[in-house]
Amino acid sequence: MVRVRTQVAIIGAGPAGMLLSHLLSLEGIESVVLETRSEEYVASRIRAGILEQSTVDLLRDLGLADRLEREGEEHHGIHLQWPHERRHLDFAELIGRSVWLYGQTEVQKDLVAARHRDGQEIHYEVSGTTLHDVETDHPWVEYVDAAGRPCRLDADVIAGCDGSFGPSRATVPDGVRRRWERSYPFSWLGVLADVAPSTDELIYARHPDGFALHSMRSREVSRFYLQVPNETDLADWPEDRIWEALATRLGHDRDGWTLATGPITEKSVLPMRSFVMSPMRHGRLFLAGDAAHIVPPTGAKGLNLAVADVALLAPALAALLGKNDATLADAYSATAQRRVWRCTHFSWWMTTMLHTDGDPFNHQLQVSQLDWITSSRAGAAGLAENYAGLPIGF
Ligand code: FAS
Ligand code: PHB
Numbered sequence: 001m002v003r004v005r006t007q008v009a010i011i012g013a014g015p016a017g018m019l020l021s022h023l024l025s026l027e028g029i030e031s032v033v034l035e036t037r038s039e040e041y042v043a044s045r046i047r048a049g050i051l052e053q054s055t056v057d058l059l060r061d062l063g064l065a066d067r068l069e070r071e072g073e074e075h076h077g078i079h080l081q082w083p084h085e086r087r088h089l090d091f092a093e094l095i096g097r098s099v100w101l102y103g104q105t106e107v108q109k110d111l112v113a114a115r116h117r118d119g120q121e122i123h124y125e126v127s128g129t130t131l132h133d134v135e136t137d138h139p140w141v142e143y144v145d146a147a148g149r150p151c152r153l154d155a156d157v158i159a160g161c162d163g164s165f166g167p168s169r170a171t172v173p174d175g176v177r178r179r180w181e182r183s184y185p186f187s188w189l190g191v192l193a194d195v196a197p198s199t200d201e202l203i204y205a206r207h208p209d210g211f212a213l214h215s216m217r218s219r220e221v222s223r224f225y226l227q228v229p230n231e232t233d234l235a236d237w238p239e240d241r242i243w244e245a246l247a248t249r250l251g252h253d254r255d256g257w258t259l260a261t262g263p264i265t266e267k268s269v270l271p272m273r274s275f276v277m278s279p280m281r282h283g284r285l286f287l288a289g290d291a292a293h294i295v296p297p298t299g300a301k302g303l304n305l306a307v308a309d310v311a312l313l314a315p316a317l318a319a320l321l322g323k324n325d326a327t328l329a330d331a332y333s334a335t336a337q338r339r340v341w342r343c344t345h346f347s348w349w350m351t352t353m354l355h356t357d358g359d360p361f362n363h364q365l366q367v368s369q370l371d372w373i374t375s376s377r378a379g380a381a382g383l384a385e386n387y388a389g390l391p392i393g394f
Pocket of ligand 2: 047048049050202215216223297298299300301
């Protein structure tokens, strides 16, 4: 048995785990990261595309935003669309905050580069990760390393940043854990295409055939999503059908707008669900990111919420381990959950407003809501505040 000791054992090398290790190192707290996938696999996962103002501000403060400043794109707002209407919400004008287009894969690359530069210990391709004695002051993690050696990592704290399928969530005993979950009767078909975007900023379109989103990754690469039934088989969606559905749902009968098409380089089906668990702390186990909550991506919140969690968790662990002051650690779960529920509600609200279910009454409600949101300053500012992001520490 290979035995290692550290202050914080971080499970998961996604954005939550990597940013947490960076924030802890700035506080003089040592950590070891355990990751079940390869570094290449984690880096290649195509996921979020939008960074909130708070996330960008934090990355800037940490000196991790150089490439973001060069290659990212500041967006002042979004377009909301329904048949015969496309209206723009200008967040900067409404609330003085923007969002940035910068893919999660790029954030991950920047975080990994920073951690490598600082000599962070990260073990990729581990297996059999199990958590032990989290209710004591000396928790430990058992795992098998990439070379097949059984290992034990002793720590003062375990940070569960292992996403929606990791072991941390289930380590909180059933009698302690509360869970809220909602699955949606549709999924997203995500598409990446080598084609210049046909819009300046994102278009969220509600159409009788289903929701569509026109996002992007750069001036040369577009990212699209289509509402599809659950259990959709990708084989049923050849390129011509994808482009036809996008052109129909994003179509706009004014100013001769057309959708540019190009080679599709990736497509995948993403089920939609909301999930929250509480508490996000049990003994010396602290959960952050998707390990504690999942939101439908309609509100562009998942990645940003993971960032907000660890921005709260790092100073709490630094006080606990550096000064034996448990005040912030004891308050972590309740403080984090206020933002978690705000983002969970907003993601549910955007999802129910924009996706179609064939019900004529719901159709009228949704169109009325979209009309009010885009014609009332109060309504628009409410969406803007939630989408462009509440201040860290909300
Ligand atoms: P992550 O899931 O990113 O990272 C957790 C890490 O833990 C993974 O690398 C995993 O391999 C590792 N792990 C799991 N079990 C382990 C074990 N037993 N031992 C060691 N390591 C283990 N959000 C948006 O805002 N917009 C989007 O468009 C969007 N699209 C998404 C598409 C998909 C397919 C998915 C799954 C999520 C999407 N999200 C989106 C949400 C996503 O961006 C998450 O919010 C974000 O990755 C959260 O980061 P983490 O909490 O670090 O979790
Ligand atoms: C994306 O670009 O991947 C993206 C953007 C906004 C969303 C969801 C996904 O709401």
